Amino acid sequence: MDFSTTVVLGAIAGFTILLGLPLARLKEPSRALQGFCNALAAGILVFLLWDVITKASDPVNIALANAKHGAVAPFVGLVTLFVVGFGLGLLGLFYIEKTLIRPTAHGVRAGDVTPRQLALMIAVGIGAHNFSEGLAIGQSAVTGAISLATILIIGFGLHNMTEGFGIGAPLVAAGVRPSWRFLALVGLIGGGPTFLGTIVGFGFQSTYVFVAFLSLAAGSILYVVGELLNAGRRLGFRELAGWGLLLGFLAGYATDLIVTWGGA
Numbered sequence: 001m002d003f004s005t006t007v008v009l010g011a012i013a014g015f016t017i018l019l020g021l022p023l024a025r026l027k028e029p030s031r032a033l034q035g036f037c038n039a040l041a042a043g044i045l046v047f048l049l050w051d052v053i054t055k056a057s058d059p060v061n062i063a064l065a066n067a068k069h070g071a072v073a074p075f076v077g078l079v080t081l082f083v084v085g086f087g088l089g090l091l092g093l094f095y096i097e098k099t100l101i102r103p104t105a106h107g108v109r110a111g112d113v114t115p116r117q118l119a120l121m122i123a124v125g126i127g128a129h130n131f132s133e134g135l136a137i138g139q140s141a142v143t144g145a146i147s148l149a150t151i152l153i154i155g156f157g158l159h160n161m162t163e164g165f166g167i168g169a170p171l172v173a174a175g176v177r178p179s180w181r182f183l184a185l186v187g188l189i190g191g192g193p194t195f196l197g198t199i200v201g202f203g204f205q206s207t208y209v210f211v212a213f214l215s216l217a218a219g220s221i222l223y224v225v226g227e228l229l230n231a232g233r234r235l236g237f238r239e240l241a242g243w244g245l246l247l248g249f250l251a252g253y254a255t256d257l258i259v260t261w262g263g264a
């Protein structure tokens with residue numbers, strides 16, 4: 001696949017995240033809908049967490065098999081990146097949270113992360129995942145393993161729509177109606193990296209960069225899932241939330257199957 005076609009595919013794969021974001025503009029959602037949306041986002045992100053850990057582990061496992069035959073250095077390098085990336089993604093957000101939330105005089109938390117801050121953190125986690133996704137697309141384009149197929153465009157569109165939901169739903173859950181400008185910003189943070197990654201992956205390939213961004217994504221997504229589950233407990237509607245979790249996870253899984261079927 002030539003460079004310009006690859007760029008088009010990267011743009012489609014990246015900016016379809018904008019399709020899911022307008023959900024956040026819902027006017028005065030009921031408390032039940034808030035609980036459902038919050039759980040839906042958690043379900044989508046649990047799927048993504050599983051997805052990024054699996055994808056990051058593949059090259060580590062291959063390197064481990066090669067280490068048996070003497071090539072130890074690549075395994076050590078990859079496993080170190082995995083641990084450091086995961087730790088940075090996870091702890092990084094806990095420390096950012098600590099900085100964002102001013103402690104009271106008694107050192108007690110003054111409040112929680114605001115819905116907008118949470119949406120930004122989710123966008124960062126999804127952005128790290130999408131940079132790796134872009135790298136993989138760019139790399140497949142070079143080797144000719146991928147084409148600008150309709151099924152792939154539909155697959156990416158739906159997959160990234162769920163990611164857009166994942167970013168926007170916590171705002172609905174908190175009854176916060178963000179501006180279009182804010183949605184464009186989180187869309188750019190979450191989806192822009194796919195586009196960038198596709199261009200980078202077309203010109204340069206590195207398993208190390210791939211694993212680094214996936215493990216960063218895994219750590220930050222784990223943080224966000226914790227926050228969402230915590231918010232869900234306060235919102236109530238437990239059974240409905242259970243359904244939201246299930247449907248969010250399955251939506252992520254289904255769209256991933258479509259993308260895989262499409263050849264990515």
Ligand SMILES: [Zn+2]
Nearest residue numbers: 129130133163
């Ligand atoms: Zn993605």
